[in-house]
Amino acid sequence: MPQTATPNPQQFYEQVWQLARQIPCGRVATYGQLAQLIPCPDGIAPDEYDAFGARWVGTAMAACPADVPWQRVINSQGKISQRPGAEKQRQLLENEGILFVKDKIDLKAYQWRGPGEEAWPQQGRLF
DNA sequence: GTTGTGACATCGC
DNA sequence: CGCGATGCCACAA
Numbered sequence: 001m002p003q004t005a006t007p008n009p010q011q012f013y014e015q016v017w018q019l020a021r022q023i024p025c026g027r028v029a030t031y032g033q034l035a036q037l038i039p040c041p042d043g044i045a046p047d048e049y050d051a052f053g054a055r056w057v058g059t060a061m062a063a064c065p066a067d068v069p070w071q072r073v074i075n076s077q078g079k080i081s082q083r084p085g086a087e088k089q090r091q092l093l094e095n096e097g098i099l100f101v102k103d104k105i106d107l108k109a110y111q112w113r114g115p116g117e118e119a120w121p122q123q124g125r126l127f
Numbered sequence: 128g129t130t131g132t133g134a135c136a137t138c139g140c
Numbered sequence: 141c142g143c144g145a146t147g148c149c150a151c152a153a
Contacts, residue, residue, distance in 0.1 A: 009150060031135055044149095052148040054135045059150060061134055070134075081134040 012041055013060040019115075020064065023072045026097045027112040028105065030076045031057040037114050072096075078107045 015038045023029050035053030040046055057073075058081070064070045071089045080086045080093075080103075090100060098105055 013150095035135090048148070051136080055133080055147090056135095056149065058134050063151090064134090073134080075135060077136090083134045086134090 008041065009056075012038070012056060013063070016057050016060040017064050017068045020061070020068045020070065020073055022115050023069055023112050024117065026110070027117070028072050028074050028093065028098065028107070028110050029112040030074060030078075030107065031055075031061075032076050033111065033114075034073065072112075074105075076107075078104045 016034055019034050019037055020029070031054040034057050036050065038053070038057075040049035040053065054076075061068075061070050061073055071092045075081045080089050083089075090103070093105070094100060098110055
C-alpha cells in the first residue's frame with residue numbers, strides 16, 4: 001500500500017549525483033537524459049516519470065554535493081539553466097573544450113551518451 | 128497539515 | 141525562431 005509516490009526519493013537523488021559524476025570532461029548531459037538513464041523508482045508509472053522525472057533531477061541537482069560536476073548538467077535546450085553563477089558555468093564548460101554558439105552548445109556533438117562513454121579511445125579530447 | 132516555489136520538458140501561437 | 145503557459149513531485153518555512 002504505497003502512501004508516498006516515491007518510497008526512496010533521497011536514493012533517487014543519489015542516483016542522479018552518481019550519474020552526474022560519471023560525466024567525462026568535455027561532455028554534457030541534459031536533465032531529461034539523466035532522468036531516462038535512471039530507472040524509474042518503484043511505484044512510479046514510466047510515462048509519469050518520463051514526463052516529469054527531469055524536474056526531480058533538477059531538484060536533486062539543486063542540492064548536489066560539491067563533488068558533483070553540476071556544471072556539466074544542462075537543460076534540453078542545450079543552454080544553461082537559470083541559476084546563480086550561470087555565467088561562471090559557461091566559462092567552466094568552455095574551459096573543458098566546449099564551444100558555445102550564441103549561448104548554446106551543440107548537444108549533437110557534446111551530449112553525453114551515458115555510462116561507458118566515460119572511457120574515450122583518445123584521452124577524452126574530441127580534436 | 129497547508130502553502131509556495133523550484134537548476135525542466137513539451138505544446139501552441 | 142522566440143515567448144508564454146502548463147503539469148508532476150519533493151522540499152522548506
